[in-house]
Amino acid sequence: MSIIDLRSDTMTRPTPQMREAMANAVVGDDIYGEDPTVTELETRAAEIMGKESAMYIPSGTMGNLVALLVHGKPGDIALMDKECHIYVYEQGGVAAFAGLTPGLWESENGCPSPDFVQSYVGRNTRAYPPMGLVCLENTHNRRGGTVIPPDQIKAVHEVTLEAGVPLHMDGARIFNAAIALGVSVKEIADQVDTVQFCLSKGLGAPVGSILAGSERFIVEARRVRRRLGGAMRQSGVIAAAGLIALTEMPARLRDDHANARLLVERLSELDALELEPDKAPTNIVVVRTDNLSVGAEEVAELLKEKGVLVTLYGPQMIRFVTHHDVSREQVQSAAEITLGVLKSLVA
Secondary structure (H helix, E strand, O other), X not given: OOOXXXXXXXXXXXOHHHHHHHHOOOOOXXXXXXXXXXXXXXXXXXXXXXXXXXXXXXXXXXXXXXXXXXXXXXXXXXXXXXXXXXXXXXXXXXXXXXXXXXXXXXXXXXXXXXHHHHHHHOOXXXXXXXXXXXXXXXXXXXXXXXXXXXXXXXXXXXXXXXXXXXXXXXXXXXXHHHHHHOOXXXXXXXXXXXEEEEOOOOOOOOOOEEXXXXXXXXXXXXXXXXXXXXXXXXXXXXXXHHHHHHHHXXXXXXXXXXXXXXXXXXXXXXXXXXXXXXXXXXXXXXEEOOOEOOOHHHHHHHXXXXXXXXXXXXXXXXXXXXXXXXXXXXXXXHHHHHHHHHHOOEO
């Protein structure tokens, strides 16, 4: 039985071009600033994001944590969506390491209203913790790969700028957001002070993320990265794959979005799922199992038995993610298998 792995776009494997680049990479000790491949990757990433500087980092989680540590002080408030990756999936680093107090909001696409942010900014700090930073996620993972358009981010940024509060974006899939919105990643990144994005998801690199911001921010971020054990040596070997990911892979994300749209259109034929194809703008499809006779865990197991791997997202939620290593034909097959399984489970 062949396996169709739709658990995550982190399942991508390096392309032949990436493997060749890794084998031939020119390297040096990055701690000394002497790895030319890492330097090239960081320079190119900063240019693409429209930021003064950038830093290569082992993971998106570490990139977000570094931003939290640089921007905030223990006891400060870090405003974020209640379903965001930083709050749900990063092992409580916001509190355990940064000592920050999460201030949570609820929204459809992960973006708060400017009024909500202002309500925290203007609080009496003799009674309440001061604001440390605001965090956005674009695309938003647990909200189904939803996107935040630049004008909506700008409205929040105007509030944070006036208050002198940093605005950080977990842009793990920012290239997906840009494709969906029909804008450049720079147009999105222009509206935030710092941004983290992953090379190891839809862009297909085997490992690594980028943290970008001002020169001053990145100088401090390098110190914090080393404190966390994230400094690397001859990391040009993996940065070489990151360069290919950054320059050659973004355009093909359209294929992933089209495949996700195909999947959700097929699954929407089952009314019990209450899916809306227009609300699947990127490569993530979240399916609720409330109207089925079993919960999400059993659905995931039944699909696994049929060769379709999905992620369990909660008692009544499963997630499908399209990516480079799953063809359109495989997505079509996964849709047919999933429909067959779910039709038998309609309560």
